[in-house]
Amino acid sequence: MPKKLIALAAAALCCTGAYAQSSVQVTGLADVYAGSMKMAGDASRKSVVNSGGMTTSWFGFKGTEDLGGGLKANFQLTSFIQVDSGTQGRFGGDTFFSRDANVSLSGGFGSVLLGRWMAPNFLPSVVGNPMGDSFTFSPLILHMDVPLFNGTGWKATVPSDTGWSNQIAYSTPDIGGFKANLQYQFGEQAGDNGKKNVGANFFYFGGPLTLTGFYERAQISNPGQGTYLGTTKKDWMLAAAYDFKMVKPYLSYGQAKADNNPDKAKTLQVGASAPLAGGSLLASWAKTELSFTDLDRKTFTLGYDYYLSKRTDVYAMYMNDKITNQSTGNSFGVGIRHRF
Numbered sequence: 001m002p003k004k005l006i007a008l009a010a011a012a013l014c015c016t017g018a019y020a021q022s023s024v025q026v027t028g029l030a031d032v033y034a035g036s037m038k039m040a041g042d043a044s045r046k047s048v049v050n051s052g053g054m055t056t057s058w059f060g061f062k063g064t065e066d067l068g069g070g071l072k073a074n075f076q077l078t079s080f081i082q083v084d085s086g087t088q089g090r091f092g093g094d095t096f097f098s099r100d101a102n103v104s105l106s107g108g109f110g111s112v113l114l115g116r117w118m119a120p121n122f123l124p125s126v127v128g129n130p131m132g133d134s135f136t137f138s139p140l141i142l143h144m145d146v147p148l149f150n151g152t153g154w155k156a157t158v159p160s161d162t163g164w165s166n167q168i169a170y171s172t173p174d175i176g177g178f179k180a181n182l183q184y185q186f187g188e189q190a191g192d193n194g195k196k197n198v199g200a201n202f203f204y205f206g207g208p209l210t211l212t213g214f215y216e217r218a219q220i221s222n223p224g225q226g227t228y229l230g231t232t233k234k235d236w237m238l239a240a241a242y243d244f245k246m247v248k249p250y251l252s253y254g255q256a257k258a259d260n261n262p263d264k265a266k267t268l269q270v271g272a273s274a275p276l277a278g279g280s281l282l283a284s285w286a287k288t289e290l291s292f293t294d295l296d297r298k299t300f301t302l303g304y305d306y307y308l309s310k311r312t313d314v315y316a317m318y319m320n321d322k323i324t325n326q327s328t329g330n331s332f333g334v335g336i337r338h339r340f
Helices: 002-019 122-127 139-145
Strands: 022-037 046-051 058-068 071-082 100-107 110-118 163-171 178-186 196-206 209-220 228-242 248-258 264-276 279-290 295-307 312-323 329-339
Touching (some): 022 312, 046 071
Antiparallel strands (some): 163 178, 209 228, 248 264, 279 295, 312 329
């Protein structure tokens, strides 16, 4: 009996040692707000309880295995969800793991990733404005990523979603606060393998100073398998922020142009965040000019974000939205965001 117990204990220790070098995490974020929304050009106002006021809600799995010698294997499988209704995805027809579906190897050389991951435009736009990744209230994100489905016909300036499928990405190691990503999305178009998306971005975090930017050349739509856009679209942006402690100002500028459209979209954004009463006062203004049609869109948001804990915050936002020759929109919302 003692020998059997010793053998079982040794086996348990061996199993524990083997699995201790691997980890799988269930993680995500739930964000829901209530408000009254009217965008520029909307015919009427709409009262809503919607998901994703400050961050698009999501859930999923992430894991890593230590392979030894500083080498690690990693995976991500994460899905967007509309928490107000329980509907999967950001919109109808969105793929299930549209946020992340990838596997990678990382080490002192940086990392190499295969699968679906962020497009080059996404993180620089989030880092470069005080509203972060709000697809509801951030002026910069709205102009870049969210078309208006009303009579204005206003389109997003980003050519091919905030995530790319079928890509290979190389991320450099951190070199004195500088990091970069090089990304290539295979078009997988039968009979025309030349169609593809390519891009890159960079980040510099040096004390209070933040610098970032991206460039994209896109021919393939996203998410999912993707189809040929019928043209080549190019866009780029540069952004900077500096934390003075009392206030953190933001500034960004970018351009977008499609080969089959004479319009060039030029987007300027200025913003600031400031600590206030245990939370943050947030303000951002963005203007996008269409050079050929001589139209512009101006959006301003003012809000307050208060953290109840490290994982939970509540927020209130007011937004004004204007497009040349269109009715003005005013929106406001209050919500709660929880990370798990």
